[in-house]
Amino acid sequence: MIGTFGHISLISALILNIYLLLSYFLSSLKKNINFRKTKHLNFLISLFIFLAFIFLLWSFATSDFSNMAVYQNSHSQKPLFYKISGSWGNHEGSMVLFILILSLFSSFFSFSRINENLKYLTIFFQNILILFFLIFLIFTSNPFDIISPTPIEGLGLNPILQDPLLSIHPPFLYVGYVGFSIIFSFALAGLYLQEFSMLWSKQASFWIIIAWTFLTIGIGLGSIWAYYELGWGGFWFWDPVENASLVPWLASTALLHSNIASMKTEKFLSWTALLAIVTFTTSLLGTFLVRSGILNSVHAFANDPDRGLYILAVIMIITFFAFLIFILKFPKDRTPNILVFWSRGSFILINNCFMIFFLVVVMVGTLYPIFLDAIFDKSISVGPNYYNALLAPFVIVLLWFMAHGPLLEWYKFNKLSLIKIIFQISFLTLLSSLIVIFYFKNISLLFILGVFSSLYLIISVLFDVFKQKVINKNLARIVSHFGFGILIFSIFINSFLSKEIDVPIKVGQTIKRDTIEIQFKNIIKSQEQNFEEIIGNFLVKDGTKSFELSPSLRKYFQPSQVTSETSIKNTILGDYYLAINLSEFDGDKIMIRFYHKPLMMWIWMSIILIILGGFIRIFKKQDAI
């Protein structure tokens, strides 16, 4: 019953959407566009899609198993929170969320204060995107399909997905992915009307930073989930699904920076426009890869090749027309083309080159296996070492440029003061890296370079803070860059100095490795509503520190599946991470995986800093940029 209302809402949204597009197109031929009508139609479309989304949530919350999507992905015994989050934890529901965000951005955009022609052409382009995805939703993956007769019980949801972090990460990720759609539409409108200028950059910056911040939050949440839930001690696995979110992040980080240059100096306009197009295209590509079932992962909802083909066709059409507009209406940089190497502008350009290189590396690693499989029917995978070997050396160089860019001026170059600063920063960095290297007692070259360059960035940011009296003006950049320095620093420490102990252990037994002592105290079995659980209680000692860890194994009934729940003690210097394994479990003996992960909390804190920088920019007054 509710489902029927949902279906009607979607169809209404589609009809209104087609009406908006037609009336806009026809009236633009007569050069007499009714802006108010377009605005109201745009709101109505959002309203109907929002209603459809609410109806879907309602069906999931009340476990209405006459709905196909609910039947396949939910279960009446599930807690309400996971029932609701389950509504976007499947292909159909996630597409509704996708379209909802598309149209919400369109509605919010109509409030921005820009010239009406530009604004409504953007909304027109945005509604073309909505059209493509609404057709896709209604005709290939209708979330309101009905099963008859109504089943009594649902098929449940993968228990590994029943996790608070995982439940909330798709909405954030989608606001990021889909947020770039409005920048894409805005860029196309700007190009088409030949209004791609400094002013465009100023107006776009707000939307870019919103989408970028949310994408960063989504990626961060996903990686925290992987760390806690997968039980292998890592937070980034170079899994194709992770890469699919990293590629738009790299593109948008490049866009974010080149847009700043366009805004300040009116340089790189065409480059900024290109990046705006590329960012959204890679977001779409990410959606396609993740959802189509080409990649094997928990994210692959749709195993229906038709759907994959449709999305692929849509991406190709959208990309083709976007590039067509770009080529035909190529914006000319209006300032004379003088590039002083030692200027902030050219350092932003260098930063962009790095981002594009990283993007190509990640894309090649992700797409090459798919390509080989499709053309030559050969299955391969690309090992994580490919990414580490290619990215690590270049990140080290990037950090150096990142440290100096903000210290330079936009146009002029003061050689003496720069040399002095480089000298001072290098001296302090050398001192602090010696302390760090001495403390961690690791002397491999890559490690030393990584520590040195990330400390170099951190110290240069501190210099930046003390040098300028007005911190408020650059607070967003300072916080984000500082966070990025700490992120790279902790990743280097973490990946070089993690320890792992895999060993079978009996109740009462104590195991010693280096400074670490693990004592297996006892084992408890418990019965919960949806699963039975085996909990191991351990006492872990490291030097003078000692604490209890209680990892467990859960055997879920619906669907039947075993998950491993990790137990983690966070300390400032590092995490103690313990997981147990089902194999060889016979009453009192069990397999354990213990990890010591140095500076894990620093990684999370630094991601929070980077995100905080984004929020500072969002909430700062527009003119202060």
Add this chain to the structure above:
Amino acid sequence: MFSKSVQNRLKLFSVIGIVVLILILFIQIQLSKNIIYFYSPQEIKQINNLPKEKIRLGGVVKEKSLKKIGNYYSFVLTDRSTEITISYKGILPSLFVEGKSAVIEGLLKDKNFFIADNILAKHDENYMPPEVANALKKNIK
């Protein structure tokens, strides 16, 4: 021959071209170093030159074949037409179950014997990696 600005531009473009070429070369080298090929037991039987580098092998863990010998596990991986004995030192993931699919990474010693150093199992138990599903499909036909 050329004006100064054209000369500068030519220099710039040739530098960019060389840098891009070097980077492509880097990517190409790392890619070929880190590719792991996937085989089914059937394919192993048919090839002439045994791969010397690390490979992945996918199939179904044969029922009642898992044994523990000292520190090592031994089990049989099958695609329902060919079988390969696997030796593995390490922890078996919780989702490693006899009769279910598994993907194994390691070195091939000869056509019947494989030394694994990693067992990949991150998914739920009804899930079958597409590579394994394809390999099984080919053989059952």
